[in-house]
Amino acid sequence: MADLGLETHGLAKRFGRTTALDGVDIALPQGQVLGLLGPNGAGKTTLVRILATLLRPDAGVARVAGYDVARQPAHVRRHIALSGQHASVDEEIDGRANLVMIGRLLDLSGRDAAHRADELLARFGLTEAGARRVATYSGGMRRRLDLAVSLVGRPRVVFLDEPSAGLDPARREELWQMIRDLGADGVTVLLTTQYLEEADTLADTVTVIDQGRVVAAGTPAELKRRVGGHTVTVRVNDPADADRAATILAAVTGHHPERSARQVAVPVTRDDDFFQITAQLHRQAVDVSELSLRLPSLDEVFFALTNTAVAPASRRS
Structure with a gap:
């Protein structure tokens, strides 16, 4: 079996009478991206905080980069980075200074910290903005700088909590490519997101938790097949052809079609x-403008597995 970037066995956490996690098992190979999904209050934030050594579990075992989070927290912290929903960089200094400062805090020499800062500015397309105060950056630039800051120490595992929140589609795609590059570099990524398209696009595997328990785990394709098979969708140019299309679909499949x-x-x-x-x-001779064969979307999987009636992109975790 491949080396694991992170794993949990029977992980449990309670806050008074509230059970936040109830026997969570996860195994993520090194260099892969895990999409962690769940509705409000499912336990996602609690799980990330335990893996990042910010909370101690009440039961079970969690290992990150091979180290036990409860018994070896200092070792874990040397190998992880956490990037939250909001950029945590210093707005009063420039982008390069932010990176150099973190490098020095991580005990890099002045020369090595400066070299690492320049390397990351180039990687994230911020070289020209490196000498500008962060207060002048756009939201997308701040998010890129925040991710760059998290990589100064060359972590083996990165926790990304809704990294693309608030980004426009173009900036989101840029960020997605950066996350793909992390996996290509052998970095293990745990990604929590409210954009199910994001998990579908980036995640090697997806874990869905609800009420503190894992309700499903697998690749996006495996989860889609679990919820349902393929669906044929036909869109006609002329509404008058919809009846004939429905008749054809019913005759071929033996199922009553849904229609608009x-x-x-x-x-x-x-x-x-x-x-x-x-x-x-x-x-x-039915005039068709669109004809598709598809598996259920990850949104549909999410709704089916968690009995969620509200679109997850509109929810906050």
């Missing part, structure tokens, strides 16, 4: 259903 004015969707269970539907639509 221009769209018809139905689950498929046989491998050739999609091809039969395509052939029938063509044969009957």
Whole structure:
């Protein structure tokens, strides 16, 4: 088995009569990205705080970078970095000075701290802004600098708590590429996010927790297959063709389709259903603007596994 970047066995934590974690088991190989999902109050923040040695568990074992978080917290801290929802950099000094300061706090020499600062500024596209006060940075630039700061000490494990919160789509994509690069460099990443597209895009594996327990774990594709099979969706140009499309989908699959004015969707269970539907639509000259075969989205998986009725992107953890 590959070396584990982090693992937990039977991890439990209580606050008075409230059980925040109830026997959580996780195993994440080194260099992979874990998407940690769950509704409000599920226990995500508590789990991250335990793994980052900010809380002690009441029961169970947690290891990060091979070290026990309860028995060897100092060793764990040397190998981790934590980047929260809000940038924690000093706005009154420039970006390069922030990085040099952290390097010196980590006992790097002045020369090594300066070299590391320049290296990270280049990596995160901040070289030209390095001499500017952070107070003048945009939100996306601050988030990039915050992530750069977390990497000064070359951590083996990084905890990212909703790293793209508040970023526009372009800046979010930049950040996603940086997170992919971390995994490529062998860094283990635990990512909590309210954007399920983010977990779907970045995570090698996903763990869903609810009420302190793991309710599902696996790759995004595995979780989608667990919740349901493929769905064929047909969108027609002319609403008058929706009835004919629905008739075709029902005849081929044996299922009653869901439909709106221009769209018809139905689950498929046989491998050739999609091809039969395509052939029938063509044969009957149904004018189609969109035809797709897809697994459930990770949003749909989240709703099904946690019985959540509110879109997770609108929730806060």
